[in-house]
Amino acid sequence: xxxxxxxxxxxxxxxxxxxxxxxxxxxxxxxxxxxxxxxxxxxxxxxxxxxxxxxxxxxxxxxxxxxxxxxxxxxxxxxxxxxxxxxxxxxxxxxxxxxxxxxxxxxxxxxxxxxxxxxxxxxxxxxxxxxxxxxxxxxxxxxxxxxxx
Numbered sequence: 001x002x003x004x005x006x007x008x009x010x011x012x013x014x015x016x017x018x019x020x021x022x023x024x025x026x027x028x029x030x031x032x033x034x035x036x037x038x039x040x041x042x043x044x045x046x047x048x049x050x051x052x053x054x055x056x057x058x059x060x061x062x063x064x065x066x067x068x069x070x071x072x073x074x075x076x077x078x079x080x081x082x083x084x085x086x087x088x089x090x091x092x093x094x095x096x097x098x099x100x101x102x103x104x105x106x107x108x109x110x111x112x113x114x115x116x117x118x119x120x121x122x123x124x125x126x127x128x129x130x131x132x133x134x135x136x137x138x139x140x141x142x143x144x145x146x147x148x149x
Contacts, residue, residue, distance in 0.1 A: 002065070005081035013060040016148050020049050021079035023093060024061050026072040027052030035075070040143060042097045048146065050139075055149030073123050086123075087115035 007013040016022070023039065026032040036050055051058045053072050061076060062069040065083055077089040084092045087107075094104040107115065139147050 002083070007061065007064050007078075008081075010060075010064050013064050014057050016051075016057055017049070018078065018081065021047055021077060021093075021096060022049045022051060022148070024051050024053055024058050024076040024078070026075075027054050027058075029072070032072075032075065039093065039097070040139075040146070042101060045098065046146065047096055048093070049148055050146060051148040057149045073120070087112065087119040090119065091115075 005018070008015075008018075023036070025036055039048055039050075051061075053059065053062060053069070059069040061078070061083075062072075065076065065085075067074065067076075067085075074085045075089055075093075077084040077093050079092065079096075083089075087110075091104055091107055095102045
């Protein structure tokens with residue numbers, strides 16, 4: 001486990017505003033882009049910022065956390081300087097949307113190994129489920145300030 005805000009000491013990670021939680025996602029995956037649209041729709045407090053994994057910042061964060069920057073086996077949630085991955089990251093993201101979504105925290109009762117296996121199954125098959133885009137997710141003009149990179 002890396003210390004909080006460890007990316008600030010990594011010269012390979014470009015500086016970015018980290019005063020709000022950041023979701024790093026596969027911008028070419030239809031499933032992942034649908035996830036971002038879901039968060040945008042339900043994040044009424046506009047807590048989250050987003051960055052596609054294909055951007056220099058997204059790729060640098062994947063490398064910093066020892067992840068394959070070409071495989072995108074997990075979204076990354078960076079909140080309070082700490083990174084969350086796989087099922088843990090998803091639970092934190094959904095819970096951060098507030099009620100009624102915060103009820104998802106009950107899923108923490110599942111052993112993490114089981115939750116992560118389920119997450120990995122969906123992640124491995126996401127392109128079969130929904131396909132891959134020819135281009136990255138493009139936010140609307142009203143959403144642009146919530147996207148980095």
